[in-house]
Amino acid sequence: MVTMENYEEYLLLHADGELGEAEEKALAAFMSEHPELRHEMELYMATKLLPDTRMVYDGKEQLLKKPGKVVAFRNWGVYAAAAGIVLALVLVWKWPVQNTTNNIVVQVNNNHININSTAPKDTIARKQETEEEPIATTEDQKEVRKEPQASLQVRPKAHHYANEVKRNIPEQEVLASMNVLPMKTLPEAAVQATPKPIAIEVPRVQLPEPEAQNDGTGALLARLPIKQEGISTISTAVNNKLEKVRNIKDNIKNTDLSVRLGNKELFVVRF
Amino acid sequence: MELNDYNECVHQWADPLFRFACKCTGHEEDARDIVQSSFEVLWQKRKDVVPEKGKAFLFQVAYRQSVDNYRKKRRVTYNEVPEQAESIKPGNPDLKRVLERALAQLDEQARALVLLKDHEGYRYEEIARITGLSDSQVKVYLHRARKTLKEYLVKVEHII
Structure with missing residues (x-):
C-alpha cells in the first residue's frame, strides 16, 4: 500500500x-x-x-572473426615414410664423412689395408687432402697388385709433419718413436716406386665387395679409441674389427631384411 | 557459442557496449580499449558462454574493466561526451546536457548502475549478476543515484 x-x-x-x-x-x-x-x-x-x-563503435570489422582455413593433410603416411627414407639416406651419407675428420682413415682393398693418419685442419687443407687421396689410393692399389702379401702401411700426411716442425720436434725422432717410415710429402710417396711397408702382418682377408667396404670399415675403425697408442694397438684393433666383420657377414648370410609401412611391404633386401 | 554467434554479438552489442563504457569512463579511447578487450575475452571464453548470455557477459567484463580498474586509478575527471543527440523532451533542449552533467556527479559504480538500468533496461537481479552486487545493494545504490540526479535537476529549475 x-x-x-x-x-x-x-x-x-x-x-x-x-x-x-x-x-x-x-x-x-x-x-x-x-x-x-x-x-x-x-x-x-x-x-x-x-x-x-x-554514438557507435567504428571498429567492428576488427572485432569480427573469420572462419579459419582447415588444411587437409591427406596421405600423411606416405609423406612420413618419404621423410624417414630421406633422413636415413642423409644420415648414412653424412655419417662416414663426419668421422673422417678423426685421426685415422682406413682404406681396405681385397688384400691390402691402408691406414692414413690425418689431423683435422682448416677447410683448405681438407680440400688438398681430398685431392691427394685418390692419387695415393691408386698408387697403393698398384703396389698391392705387385705384392701378393697383405701389408699394412701407416702414412702420416704432410700437414701432420708441418705441425710437428712448428713444435720444434725433430721429424726423425717422432717417426722413430712411432716406428714409421718417414714420408715428407704425399706426392713424394706416390713417386716412390717401391715404398717400404711396415712389417705388421695381418691375416689375409677375403672381402667380397671392396668398394662398399671401404667406407664402412673406415667408419668402424675410425670410431676406435686409438689415437697415438702405437702400431701394435692399431693392428690388434684392426684384427678384432675384421673378425667382427667376418662374424657379421656370416650371420647375415641367407637372411632377408624387409621394410614394412603398416601392412604394406615396401621392399626386401636379400643377403 | 560458435563463430557466427560471436560475430552476431559484435554486430548487436558493440555499439551499446561502447556507449556504456564511454559513459562510465568519460573517455572515448578508454572505451574503445574496453570494448576491444571485452570482445577478446568473449572470444576466448566462447565455449563457456551460451549465445543468449553473450550480452550479459560482455557488459560484465566491461563493467569490471571500466568500474573496478578505473576506481583503482582514482580517476576523478570526467570528460563530458559532446552532445550529439536531440533533447529528450520537446521544449527542453538542454535537458540531456544537464543530465550528462548530473551523471558526472555520480561515482563510477552508480553511473554504471544507472546506465545498465536506463540504457540496457536490465532488471535489478540482472544488474546484480553483472556487477556482482546483491539485489538489495543494486536497488539501494540505484535509488541513491536517482535521488542525486533529481536533486541536480532541481537546482537547475529553469530547465524543468
Missing part, C-alpha cells in the same frame, strides 16, 4: 520500471489523491537516461 511514508520508494521503483501491475495501479491511485506530488514524480522520470544511438 502506497503511503506518504513510502511513496518516494514507489516513485523510484516506478522510474526504474520495477513495479508490478498491481503496484502500478496502487501508485496511480495514490498520485490521483495527491496531485501535489506529481511534480516530484516528473522529476524522477526525468532522471531516466536515453541512449545516444549516434
Whole structure:
C-alpha cells in the first residue's frame, strides 16, 4: 500500500520500471489523491537516461572473426615414410664423412689395408687432402697388385709433419718413436716406386665387395679409441674389427631384411 | 557459442557496449580499449558462454574493466561526451546536457548502475549478476543515484 511514508520508494521503483501491475495501479491511485506530488514524480522520470544511438563503435570489422582455413593433410603416411627414407639416406651419407675428420682413415682393398693418419685442419687443407687421396689410393692399389702379401702401411700426411716442425720436434725422432717410415710429402710417396711397408702382418682377408667396404670399415675403425697408442694397438684393433666383420657377414648370410609401412611391404633386401 | 554467434554479438552489442563504457569512463579511447578487450575475452571464453548470455557477459567484463580498474586509478575527471543527440523532451533542449552533467556527479559504480538500468533496461537481479552486487545493494545504490540526479535537476529549475 502506497503511503506518504513510502511513496518516494514507489516513485523510484516506478522510474526504474520495477513495479508490478498491481503496484502500478496502487501508485496511480495514490498520485490521483495527491496531485501535489506529481511534480516530484516528473522529476524522477526525468532522471531516466536515453541512449545516444549516434554514438557507435567504428571498429567492428576488427572485432569480427573469420572462419579459419582447415588444411587437409591427406596421405600423411606416405609423406612420413618419404621423410624417414630421406633422413636415413642423409644420415648414412653424412655419417662416414663426419668421422673422417678423426685421426685415422682406413682404406681396405681385397688384400691390402691402408691406414692414413690425418689431423683435422682448416677447410683448405681438407680440400688438398681430398685431392691427394685418390692419387695415393691408386698408387697403393698398384703396389698391392705387385705384392701378393697383405701389408699394412701407416702414412702420416704432410700437414701432420708441418705441425710437428712448428713444435720444434725433430721429424726423425717422432717417426722413430712411432716406428714409421718417414714420408715428407704425399706426392713424394706416390713417386716412390717401391715404398717400404711396415712389417705388421695381418691375416689375409677375403672381402667380397671392396668398394662398399671401404667406407664402412673406415667408419668402424675410425670410431676406435686409438689415437697415438702405437702400431701394435692399431693392428690388434684392426684384427678384432675384421673378425667382427667376418662374424657379421656370416650371420647375415641367407637372411632377408624387409621394410614394412603398416601392412604394406615396401621392399626386401636379400643377403 | 560458435563463430557466427560471436560475430552476431559484435554486430548487436558493440555499439551499446561502447556507449556504456564511454559513459562510465568519460573517455572515448578508454572505451574503445574496453570494448576491444571485452570482445577478446568473449572470444576466448566462447565455449563457456551460451549465445543468449553473450550480452550479459560482455557488459560484465566491461563493467569490471571500466568500474573496478578505473576506481583503482582514482580517476576523478570526467570528460563530458559532446552532445550529439536531440533533447529528450520537446521544449527542453538542454535537458540531456544537464543530465550528462548530473551523471558526472555520480561515482563510477552508480553511473554504471544507472546506465545498465536506463540504457540496457536490465532488471535489478540482472544488474546484480553483472556487477556482482546483491539485489538489495543494486536497488539501494540505484535509488541513491536517482535521488542525486533529481536533486541536480532541481537546482537547475529553469530547465524543468
